[in-house]
Amino acid sequence: MTKPRKGARRPPAARHPRKKPTMEAIMAERGLILATLAGIPKRDRRDVEAEVLLNAWNAVRRGLYRPDPRDKPRDALRKWLHGIAWRLASHYVHSAYVRHAVLHPSPLGLLREPVGIDMHAQIEAREILDAMASLPGWQREALLSVDDPESLAAYARKHRMNPHTAASRLRIAREALALKLRRWRR
Incomplete structure (x- = not known):
């Protein structure tokens, strides 16, 4: 040993x-x-x-x-x-x-911009997360494929579909997400 x-x-x-x-x-x-x-x-x-x-x-x-x-x-x-x-x-x-x-956004008067997290961006990110969670699975997957390092054609090959079908699904998913967000923000 x-x-x-x-x-x-x-x-x-x-x-x-x-x-x-x-x-x-x-x-x-x-x-x-x-x-x-x-x-x-x-x-x-x-x-x-x-x-x-x-x-x-x-x-x-x-x-x-x-x-x-x-x-x-x-x-x-x-x-x-x-x-x-x-x-x-x-x-x-x-x-x-x-x-x-x-306690103060510009301590000692050195900073001109507010310090901290942009609350509007936080709220918008939460809305988008909730909207994506409410989409059907194939639409979520199509939207998440955009963040992949591989191309849309490689994504289509991996899922055994026509590249035009993959592009169409991505377009439909984007439109569905935009529609949900528009409805929620009214």
């Missing part, structure tokens, strides 16, 4: 096969995510939730979701999402924005 090299105290990370859960499966676990974020003030909870969902989706796209095959698929996904939510909640609690309160 060989002696482990210095610093190698743990076995290597698990090398399980990559899995690609759908965005619907991830969104179905929003209750677990919100329960994990219960210690965060309500005014910021939706923003941290959106960040958890975005980070989870990006990790799935990069192939970082590798659950243990012995676990049930839903249990593995829930454990993984809980870990992401837990880490982001920890980052939120220890962030400088939360720890330090700015």
Whole structure:
């Protein structure tokens, strides 16, 4: 038996096969995510939730979701999402924005612009997240494909569809999202 090299105290990370859960499966676990974020003030909870969902989706796209095959698929996904939510909640609690309160937007008269988060942008981001969550799955997937590094033609090939069909679905999804947002903002 060989002696482990210095610093190698743990076995290597698990090398399980990559899995690609759908965005619907991830969104179905929003209750677990919100329960994990219960210690965060309500005014910021939706923003941290959106960040958890975005980070989870990006990790799935990069192939970082590798659950243990012995676990049930839903249990593995829930454990993984809980870990992401837990880490982001920890980052939120220890962030400088939360720890330090700015009593005046321009302390000592040095700053000319307001300090802090743009509340209008926060509200708009929440509206868009809610509108996307209410869309059918194929429309959400079409909208999320725009953020992929691959082209629309590669997306169409991967999903075994005509590139014109993929473009049409993307156009329909954009129109549906715009319509929902227009209705909500009235």
